[in-house]
Amino acid sequence: MSIVLTHTYYLYEDAKEQAIMKPYAPLGLLYISAYLNKYNIENHLYDSTFYSKDQQLQFIKEKQPKVVAIYTNLMTKINVIKLIKILKSDATYGFPELILGGPDITYNCENYLNSGVDFLIIGEGEQTTLELYTAIVNGSDYSEITGIAYMKNGSVKKTPPRLKMKDLSELPLPNRAAIPVEKYLETWKTNHGMSSMTISTQRGCPYTCKWCSTAVYGQSYRRRPANLVAEELRLLKDTYNPDSIWFVDDVFTVSHKWIKSFHEEVIKQDAIIPFECITRAERLNDEILQLLKEAGCYRIWIGAESGSQKIIDAMDRRVDVDVVKTAIQKTNALGMETGTFIMVGYPGEDEKDISETITYLKAANPTHFTITVAYPIKGTSLYNEIEDKITIQPNWETSTDREIDFTRTYSRKFYDYAVRRIVNEVNVTRTQNLSERLKFRVKSITALGLMKVYKTNLFNL
Numbered sequence: 232m233s234i235v236l237t238h239t240y241y242l243y244e245d246a247k248e249q250a251i252m253k254p255y256a257p258l259g260l261l262y263i264s265a266y267l268n269k270y271n272i273e274n275h276l277y278d279s280t281f282y283s284k285d286q287q288l289q290f291i292k293e294k295q296p297k298v299v300a301i302y303t304n305l306m307t308k309i310n311v312i313k314l315i316k317i318l319k320s321d322a323t324y325g326f327p328e329l330i331l332g333g334p335d336i337t338y339n340c341e342n343y344l345n346s347g348v349d350f351l352i353i354g355e356g357e358q359t360t361l362e363l364y365t366a367i368v369n370g371s372d373y374s375e376i377t378g379i380a381y382m383k384n385g386s387v388k389k390t391p392p393r394l395k396m397k398d399l400s401e402l403p404l405p406n407r408a409a410i411p412v413e414k415y416l417e418t419w420k421t422n423h424g425m426s427s428m429t430i431s432t433q434r435g436c437p438y439t440c441k442w443c444s445t446a447v448y449g450q451s452y453r454r455r456p457a458n459l460v461a462e463e464l465r466l467l468k469d470t471y472n473p474d475s476i477w478f479v480d481d482v483f484t485v486s487h488k489w490i491k492s493f494h495e496e497v498i499k500q501d502a503i504i505p506f507e508c509i510t511r512a513e514r515l516n517d518e519i520l521q522l523l524k525e526a527g528c529y530r531i532w533i534g535a536e537s538g539s540q541k542i543i544d545a546m547d548r549r550v551d552v553d554v555v556k557t558a559i560q561k562t563n564a565l566g567m568e569t570g571t572f573i574m575v576g577y578p579g580e581d582e583k584d585i586s587e588t589i590t591y592l593k594a595a596n597p598t599h600f601t602i603t604v605a606y607p608i609k610g611t612s613l614y615n616e617i618e619d620k621i622t623i624q625p626n627w628e629t630s631t632d633r634e635i636d637f638t639r640t641y642s643r644k645f646y647d648y649a650v651r652r653i654v655n656e657v658n659v660t661r662t663q664n665l666s667e668r669l670k671f672r673v674k675s676i677t678a679l680g681l682m683k684v685y686k687t688n689l690f691n692l
Contacts, residue, residue, distance in 0.1 A: 538591025
């Protein structure tokens with residue numbers, strides 16, 4: 232008896248991802264695998280990132296597991312549904328019990344259960360996977376297991392929510408030995424000249440941004456002890472020697488007390504690896520920025536979403552746009568790179584707001600910025616607000632929430648043009664600023680050269 236843990240992200244079938252080539256390991260599955268190992272549960276993790284669906288199916292055929300647990304999210308859902316239908320229709324794979332987990336589950340239970348899956352895990356997966364797998368193998372009652380959903384007499388049955396894990400120090404380190412880590416490192420190194428790995432230090436987010444999903448970890452804040460995070464960094468440094476770490480936490484500096492402890496531990500344990508993280512502007516100050524830099528931080532992604540205070544307020548971001556701008560500028564001044572996120576097409580946004588966003592980006596001058604057209608994820612406040620304004624609702628099994636459209640101030644095509652306008656105008660200003668800096672540098676060097684000639688001639692008189 233065994234369980235196969237897998238997902239359906241196939242790098243070489245996605246042209247956009249191949250252009251980016253920045254794959255990261257499936258950290259959630261690695262945690263579940265490690266947790267099952269802790270309780271001596273035989274599990275096999277198939278990381279499909281560098282392989283095909285046919286290779287994945289061959290692996291499942293060879294293992295003949297009792298259970299296949301699949302991680303699903305917004306972008307992999309379509310492939311997940313395809314895999315479910317194959318496993319449920321072909322006896323070659325032994326008709327395993329199918330479990331799904333991930334952020335797309337919570338508000339789409341009926342749709343997923345109707346696709347043929349047997350059980351859904353709602354919320355955090357480690358404890359629930361262990362209990363549910365044990366019940367399936369032993370043929371025992373699973374109706375008292377919290378945090379699951381299944382079909383009973385033709386209708387969806389949900390058990391009470393599982394209490395969130397309070398002490399994250401109970402989590403074993405992710406089972407990275409189960410995946411081809413070297414392929415990730417080589418892919419990064421080949422395409423970007425540096426390798427990168429991920430670490431998670433916290434679960435949950437205490438903030439209320441209307442467009443953001445908190446379906447798995449909830450609106451909470453729980454953190455692994457800083458000394459254990461430093462130990463993980465040290466382990467990765469000794470084992471894989473990555474050039475960079477990406478902390479996947481939503482708000483890395485939410486706790487200043489934790490950051491101070493983290494700074495102390497990474498120095499004490501000689502665990503410094505250059506890293507980048509995401510945070511909110513109001514959770515940065517001069518002291519925290521300096522501590523981050525000393526701990527190895529080379530890039531901070533600071534959430535903005537818009538340069539218009541009206542839109543930021545509509546999103547319930549609860550931050551001042553000038554605070555965001557200042558945080559980016561201060562980070563730049565310390566010699567760290569900055570990144571920020573921009574969203575256009577949010578309900579109520581007009582041309583004035585877009586112009587304010589352009590002005591903001593020019594003034595803040597982040598090293599990097601990304602732009603997306605707003606889309607509603609089911610279960611978020613944004614989705615609830617625009618649900619009666621949806622104009623395009625494609626077939627659930629063959630589409631993602633990105634394809635949902637709703638009545639906005641302007642057409643969707645307008646916002647596609649807005650993205651290009653923002654990128655072009657900001658980049659033109661950057662080029663002009665760079666040109667001016669180069670001119671100033673040339674003038675300074677020329678003036679310095681003339682001064683040296685003048686001094687030399689004066690000395691020789």
